[in-house]
Amino acid sequence: MTATAFSEASTSRFARIKEGDLDLQLHYNDLGEGAETVVMLHGSGPGASGWANFNRNIEPLVNAGFRVILMDCPGWSKSDTIVSEGSRSNLNAQALKGLLDVLKLTRVHIIGNSMGAHSTVAFALEYPERIGKLILMGGGTGGPSAFVPQPTEGIKLIGALYRDPTIENLKKMMNVFVFDASGLTDELFQTRLDNILSRRDHLENFVKSSTLNPKQFPDFSHRLHEINADTLLVWGREDRFVPMDTGLRLLAGLPRAQLHVFNRCGHWAQWEHADKFNRMVLDFLTH
Ligand SMILES: O=C(O)CCC(=O)/C=C/C=C(\O)C(=O)O
DSSP states (O other): OOGGGOOTGGGEEEEEEEETTEEEEEEEEEEOOOSSEEEEEOOOSTTOOHHHHHTTTHHHHHHTTOEEEEEEOTTSTTSOOOOOOSOHHHHHHHHHHHHHHHHTOOOEEEEEETHHHHHHHHHHHHOGGGEEEEEEESOSOOOOOSSSOSSOHHHHHHHHHHHSOOHHHHHHHHHHHSSOGGGOOHHHHHHHHHHHHHOHHHHHHHHHHHHHOSOOSOOOGGGGGGOOSOEEEEEETTOSSSOHHHHHHHHHHOTTEEEEEESSOOSOHHHHTHHHHHHHHHHHHHO
16 A cells, blocks of 8 residues: 555444443554554544654554554544543553454554553553553553652643634644644644534533543553563653653553653654554554
């Protein structure tokens, strides 16, 4: 499959999942045909989706012979909406279990970005037999930062955009996502704003969820030693959403983890340093 052979629309799929108390329709993108599958889980910003977060990272994996599944978590993009009163990390893990069962995938590698990384760790703890290797970027556990006041600047901007979804608030948030904002185009802003405004129900339910339970992403630090999977941690040195000492906490707790820190990089390492990130991921998955 070549770069021009796939698009969001041509790879868009829906699945009905019933997993425990969850009964909902999930949207996902399905690309490639390899024997091994890589699942990508997006972050929690308004208008995020698998495609929005990972469109620069799909092609090298597909060309290397992996099947790639981008799951849109409940409450994002074209998946059903939901109010999360408990741990959203665990809710997303449960949704992923349901999707993998529908797709008959027994074991997958997972790349998680921010909330997606928190959810990857929740999945690894709940369903250890279903995981291959893990790649966690800008997340993996909630909990305190020893150095940066919380909520961080970036998380406050996410909250402001959820409550008041204007182009001005979107630009404020996205300028903090990245180290170098010169790559953010008007087209990117407009696409993201269209995604945001197309699902007001998701926005309202995220605000409701955060009011019901401000700690949507619990601290897994005390359980990290249970995860035996090879894990690549990737952080931006200038991450203003989830500070880099969270990466150090993960490195200390996960027995088989290694950490790579990009300099001149914010919260979107997979986008800001896509070529190097893609090479590192392929090397990690194939060796
Ligand atoms: O609150 C947290 O710990 C997670 C924050 C988070 O998931 C932010 C992600 C932002 C994006 O990657 C996005 O919106 O595209």
